[in-house]
Amino acid sequence: EGQTDDVLRLEDVTKQFGNVTAVDNLSFAVREGEILGFIGPNGAGKSTTFDCVSGTMAPTDGTIYYRGEDVTGRPQHELVKAGIARTYQTFRPLNDRTVLENVALSQVPDSLFSRSDFRADTEEQTREICERVGLGDVTSQMPDELPHAGLLRLEIGRALGTEPDLLLVDEPFAGLTTEEIERTADLFTSLRDDGMTLVVIDHNMHGLLELVDRVIVISFGEKIAAGTPAEIRNDPTVQEAYLGG
Ligand code: ADP
Ligand code: MG
Incomplete structure (x- = not known):
């Protein structure tokens, strides 16, 4: 029973592969009409989180709500019909x-x-x-x-x-030139301006922070920070996670 303007909400989502905990009790919400940045070092669990949200795989534990409805573990084709799309x-x-x-x-x-x-x-x-x-x-x-x-x-x-009305984009900027990054960012902004909600992954903070309205940072599967780009840029916990990783 979250706020009505949450498009997506994860509550204590965990995904284990054997004894590897890729996503660890992760909770966050995505608000209607925002571009949310989802960042973290390589191996932090970003893609696995998208896998769980998009129905590519089911989480081991926890609940995923899409527009207030529990969609945990639903198959991908149902979620696509419901409006969730992703890139790989x-x-x-x-x-x-x-x-x-x-x-x-x-x-x-x-x-x-x-x-x-x-x-x-x-x-x-x-x-x-x-x-x-x-x-x-x-x-x-x-x-x-x-x-x-x-x-x-x-x-x-x-x-x-x-x-889709929720678009999940997994590391679009990797391997692009600066000019292509700008073009791609402009495309995301124009989709957002048309009413779409986006979550964009990057393993890097730079560039993404220019684009997004809000940021969630994960490290070792856990949320370590959330806030505006300005708040994230100066967050010592975030800087430490990147230096340590
Ligand atoms: P990111 O996208 O943030 O780089 P991933 O979500 O791909 O990270 O991976 C998170 C962790 O889960 C890593 O330790 C990775 O090796 C592990 N992992 C991801 N997918 C699988 C899988 N299918 N089987 C086993 N381990 C996996
Ligand atoms: Mg990944």
Whole structure:
């Protein structure tokens, strides 16, 4: 029974792999219409948290609420239909499909997992998404023809194809040039301005702090700080976690 403007709320979420505790009693909320930064050193448990929220895997313990409803352990295709989309750190395009088809197929939630056929009735919307993510000129190319930044755009385009209202983006800035980072950040800001809620992971604080409205910092699976970018930048606990990591 959280505040009504929480889109997502994690309560004491834990994920264990054998005796490795990847996420450790983690609680935080994501507010409607914000860009939340989710940062922490490599291995801190960021991607595993996304895995739990997006239904890629179930948490070992704890509860996840989406718009007030307990969705803990629901399968990913149900969560996609409910409005939660994510990208993966290691891109997952359909390699035997064009850019356009990749985005089109994501508009059929089940096709994320079983490849159903291209639907012509979604083509116009698909083209709009391709243009929005900067792939408007390369819609007939195959994924392996795209540079790294193009593959990132495709990953985001495929997530947008599901018409999410909560978009989880896993380390989008890794391997991008400064210019591409700015373009990608502008895309996130424009999605937020259209009413979408975003959570963006980075293992680095710099760059991300310019973009986000609020930040959660985790280390060894636990939340160590939360606040505005200005608060986080000067937080000694955060600096220590980064120096120690
Ligand atoms: P981050 O995304 O913050 O870099 P991860 O969530 O990928 O961190 O990983 C957190 C911890 O969980 C790491 O110690 C990692 O080795 C471990 N881990 C992640 N996924 C698995 C898995 N499928 N099986 C076993 N251990 C895993
Ligand atoms: Mg990760």
